[in-house]
């Protein structure tokens with residue numbers, strides 16, 4: 001059986017197999033049976049694609065054209081199919097559509113009915129064998145006997161499973177391990193974890209941390225190689241065409257490369273003040289009259305990382321060294337404001353400066369840390385101003401350990417019509433004396449007690465600081481406060497003056513309108 005006929009058979013078996021491990025074994029066994037040169041095509045097709053991810057061409061047809069007969073000529077191989085797709089994608093000019101269809105019709109004519117069905121599904125991008133990207137990656141690692149973590153790292157850097165498969169098949173673990181970033185292939189941006197204070201960041205970073213202003217704009221990754229400049233968004237959409245001003249800056253001010261920079265762009269109004277995030281997104285989505293848009297809504301760029309300089313890959317180098325390379329590449333221009341600090345007091349001073357300059361907070365980065373594409377952890381923290389709400393205490397859990405005897409974990413609610421809706425819990429913020437007083441007060445308001453949680457009449461209002469509002473699958477309100485802590489007991493406020501659920505929903509929306517995050521799947525850039 002030809003290698004393509006076996007792929008078609010494999011597709012059928014994958015569909016009929018339920019278990020993940022069984023699917024994995026089938027995939028790995030098939031890949032192992034192929035010569036290294038065929039592995040790339042096989043992985044591309046198994047991923048339900050006619051062309052590799054890294055191939056900028058498209059097939060430009062809606063489906064596989066119908067063909068007469070079937071199975072005529074020698075059996076189709078993976079190489080035959082790949083060649084047909086490549087030739088179809090190459091058709092240019094006036095008769096391109098017909099040329100594409102002819103080429104694919106010829107391909108279909110050589111296929112058996114079952115092969116034709118699989119080809120049609122590849123052409124429409126709907127193979128649906130249940131072999132998702134993650135599973136194919138695992139199969140590649142298994143095929144090459146390489147640790148999954150190393151295969152995954154190579155995938156992050158190359159962005160293309162087929163390329164990973166070929167590397168793995170040819171050079172095994174060593175080749176995967178030696179993979180570095182490439183100009184023209186965007187890397188997932190490194191992300192940050194939320195910290196509530198600088199002591200946490202300083203402790204995690206071994207006593208010294210690099211602070212940078214946290215600009216309230218949109219992430220960009222800029223690649224330059226000679227005349228070629230490309231810009232990607234946080235979600236790795238290619239936004240080069242929409243941002244001619246950024247491209248121009250790269251052409252004029254940056255060295256020839258190969259160079260990869262990470263940074264944030266902010267839209268400015270006529271007076272040079274940052275504009276809300278929605279305005280900025282208009283720039284990112286624009287594909288027509290981009291020059292006019294660039295004049296109307298100029299962008300400020302703040303670079304903060306360098307992943308490659310002069311063709312030298314830097315992601316595995318420490319932050320401090322990458323910053324030095326960034327400073328050298330940019331000549332010190334358009335860099336994020338930054339300070340190295342070794343004390344929380346110095347950090348708070350820098351934080352105050354960032355807020356005074358109108359920014360939403362600071363980043364705290366470990367000077368010794370490598371760049372982790374797609375990683376979110378304690379190497380990079382974000383520290384933002386806490387916002388506050390006025391919540392009503394709806395119930396309290398009995399404390400344990402040091403808090404035994406107290407009602408110490410407060411269930412917080414916001415107003416929802418005539419009632420109150422739970423939005424979080426906290427045992428933070430009160431002194432021992434306050435805990436004791438609050439326990440007496442809440443006990444007097446008790447309406448129910450299950451031995452652990454005491455429900456109370458909603459009368460006590462507290463000011464609560466939080467760092468983020470999250471969607472909550474557990475609370476009927478649908479929202480929950482992250483890192484909530486009591487900052488004041490608001491005896492001057494009646495429960496009827498507490499924050500409402502509607503207000504909380506607006507605050508939740510505003511987080512995404514103005515901050516660099518985004519609800520899952522909710523934003524394109």
Ligand code: AMP
Nearest residue numbers: 212213214215219264304336363516517
């Ligand atoms: P968040 O989206 O709240 O998780 O914050 C992380 C985002 O802040 C990043 O993805 C960037 O878009 C943005 N950002 C702004 N300034 C910086 C900076 N100096 N370093 C890293 N990220 C920054």
